[in-house]
Amino acid sequence: MKIIYDENGDARMDTALTAIALFLAAMMVISFTSNPVTTGTKEGDRAPNIVGKAYNGSGWQDFDLQSYYDYEWSMGNNETKDSQWVMIEFMDTDCPYCFNSAREYQEGSNYFTTENPTWNGPHVNFIASATELTGLTGHDSSREEIMAFRDKTTGEMCNASNVDCSTRDGEAYAIPFIDDLDRTHMDKWGIGGTPTYFLIQPDGMIAWASPEHQDEKFYEAINRLVPQDGA
């Protein structure tokens, strides 16, 4: 009598177990030798990337936040001590607080730079991401308004469309202003209101987030967290 049995099923099952074992072994090695960091907007998270257009004074250029990073950077590494930090402000040209605090941010961008002999730390790249908050009276922004706010030029109305953009405090900015009028980046970063500030380490990790430090100003955070010679 011929006994029929299914050896084929066993071959597939055996190899499936081997393949699963290989997969699990690889995942274990990866998990033991690396420690992935979440992408998010809390301190210690990797900052979500921002890709888009930014106005730098001469025109709207391609912008990629990751291009500022130095992945070889580490705190205390002398070879990367000149790597640059990033301070980003999420703002709205029609937000009264952003309008009134423009001088602070503009002066900060001129102070925390290697061109300033008074500042003895690495260069901090100041960036602004200009959005258009919805559901608020007078909050209708445009690229022209962003340009006028940045350059302090006349003809556009800022601060809830109440005053000419050129009347804001401080000098004209020399930093890039990202176009986020469609709120893509703001939503991605989970920004609840403007202005919101983030200090990003040269390796792309968020070192300080203003929502977690309501009582600390952005410049105080830079002074506290960015390593300075002799500090």
Add this chain to the structure above:
Amino acid sequence: MELLDSNTLLAIFAIPMAVGMLLISPVGESLSASLSDKFPSLKTTRGRLLTGSILIAVSGFIIAAMTLWISNTISEGAGFCVANNVFSCDDVLGNEEYNKIPMLGIRWALFGIIIYTFFLWLLMSINKEPQADWVGTNLKLGFIITSTGVLAIAWLMYAEFQMGKICPYCTAAHIGNLLLIYAFWKMGKHYDSGEWHQN
């Protein structure tokens, strides 16, 4: 990992793929003839194709695992495979816009390991039971899935083009997939001709 740079490691991981490629290629016959005394399975066309395919899948599996590891270390802030020239996997794998499967949100690197595990299962099961009645189905399945992978490869190449960067590890994993398309096609042809069962 600090002892060897990323390119040297990739070259080491790609050795089985290169050997596998030779075995499944037309020159594989003469190569396997010289090795068949040490490795009897290489005496037959079926054995040569299966061995070559498994070597390619093993290499692809290791390289895919490595891309996930690099992906993780990038998120830590480390720069394992970063370069100022066009070949920089950190720039590609660290790009949040492109490093995940659209809509699914799964990282391409993790998907790569899963798919190579599947290829390994297909090939190892065929190798273990080459005369089984499901072998033809497995070969067709392997061919269909590796061919579908071309769409993913095309999308990833488009992403690399957009970034202006090339990820050498990802490219090696893609080459592995392309080689497996050829290998599954060749084994399927061999199977359909009936020669598969003869040797």
